[in-house]
Amino acid sequence: MTVQQPPIQTRRITVIGAGVIGLSTAHELATAGYAVTVISDQEPLETVSAVAAAIWFPYHTENSPAADLLLARSLARFEELASIPAAGVDLRPGLNVDHLPGADRSWTKIVANATEAPKAELPEGAHAGVYARLPIITMTTYLSWLRNEVEALGVKFIHGTVEDLAELKGSADLAVIAGGLRGGQLLGDAESVYPIRGQVVRLANTKKLTDWLCDDDYPDGVSYIIPRREDIIVGGTDTAHDWNREVDPDTAAAILRRATELMPELEGLEVLEHKVGLRPARDAIRLELVSGHQIPVIAAYGHGGAGVTLSWGTAQRVLDLVAEIH
Template identity: 35%
Template sequence: MDSEVIVVGGGVIGLTTAVTLAESARRVTVWSRDPYASTTSAVAGGLCWPYRVQPEERAAAWSLRSFQVLTGLAERPEETGARLVTGTMAGTRAVDLGTWAEGVPGLRAARPEELPGGHGSGVRARVPLVDMRTHLAYLERRLAAAGGVLEQREAASLDEAGRAAPVVVNCTGLGARWLVPDSDVRPVQGQIVIVENPGIDAWFVAAGDSAEETTYVLPQPYGLALGGTAREGVWDTTPDPATAAAIVRRCSPVHPELATARVLEHRVGLRPYRPSVRIEPERLPGGSLCVHNYGHGGGGVTVSWGCAEEAARLVAGGG
């Protein structure tokens, strides 16, 4: 066998896991059905903040580890896609955020003038905001530099991967619904609108964990990402014009100039939600070790490094 580890899945979870393993001197090959620009990760807004990812305490620990890594990568934003940006999370209090709030330096209650759109509470923080397409390309380069190999290849089964290497790491996201199979994995559809940025440099989010309609404004190098939706069980990836118009209407009270901002692009992605992230080992029928790392919902980049390191520990320990 040429590879010690086959990582199945080439989104942010798969690539981060593969980089972590390759940089610990493992011979790693990634099997990705799609190029990175076609993955769900490439559509994501990229804010480092736990959202629709469970269990809460473990997710906070994974998120804080990723916060540390992405903060370091933010020193080279053009290369890595990560920047540190200040913003407001409306509709929440620091006391409600548990260990996440305790671990983010400078997180504090928002002042009234920092709460646009009629919101009565919120917190302010400086956190990583990631241009996902730049970040995914960076991860691919970093994997190659560590000796890893990326193949555009769809796995028919985990057993197929297990016949190619003694260790398989399953990072297939929504694909785990069929590949494992795991019926607990289901889509949460997200639609966003990219508009020209009229000069906004702070992020804003108002998004309850169970709300189907959310409001967020994320300044990115490619434009301003406006969101969004969180529709559980919806599989359609076609942008809906009425939904797009509603997104702009929700964001306009936050920044009135957005009502007339020129639309650049529409994006739709399917978050791979599961009631609890699955990071655990099992033996495949042929004897190979399979470490599962999927079900990260709307928190992929937020938990990516923490989950990658936990998966790598399971690989190192033989399960």
């Protein structure tokens, strides 16, 4: 007797990881009618996604036509979500600074409102800059909202750790690996994934600042200032292969000094919190069907510092890949 596969709408899919990639993927799959379960040993607000500033910007990720499609799809979705106050997404103007000629501006072709900044409005020592109105995502609000949306679609959550994909046989027809830094462990790819340590300071936004500023090549280190609704995320660091999750006081002081030089309005704002996150980097994003397992597997990890930025595009690509599996 021939065993029939379940109808595509009822295919059981397990997503491993509850960060922004995992939740976005679960949302798109459930919306398409799949029966989705998310397995993670961390709650969304415990993941590195919760530390993100977060601004739509391709930070520390690959530059390719494939990545451009992910960026464009994500930008379109975040622009839609900005009309939903509860989602925690706001479109805000700001300035991205270039210190050297030939800086990568490929992202500007995706943004409809990017314009050249006048020289007189640039920080001292800057070569050029671009003004743009981009999505700013308050991650504590957004991750909680997204989880609620996913649960409303019928997605089930299991707190636990998958040690071997064989464990899923019988309970899942397909698995999606969206496990961030640990994404490669289940696929024998762990050595290709490495951390880029990011330390940030969270300030109270009592002055109701709205304009963001990013200066990746500031002489004394990367500096970004991302005002959100009630706070301001100030960064940062971008140290590759650094697993240290502890806050360094000297680094925090340097971050605040650089940021205040760039934006004097920060002077005197209350420090609410110091945070450290390890961005899950890889030389190239791994977003593909992986063969050789007892059930079909889709890899979706290695997004570097652009997990939020690429999240919806990644989720939609996963949906495309699922549709290709017969």
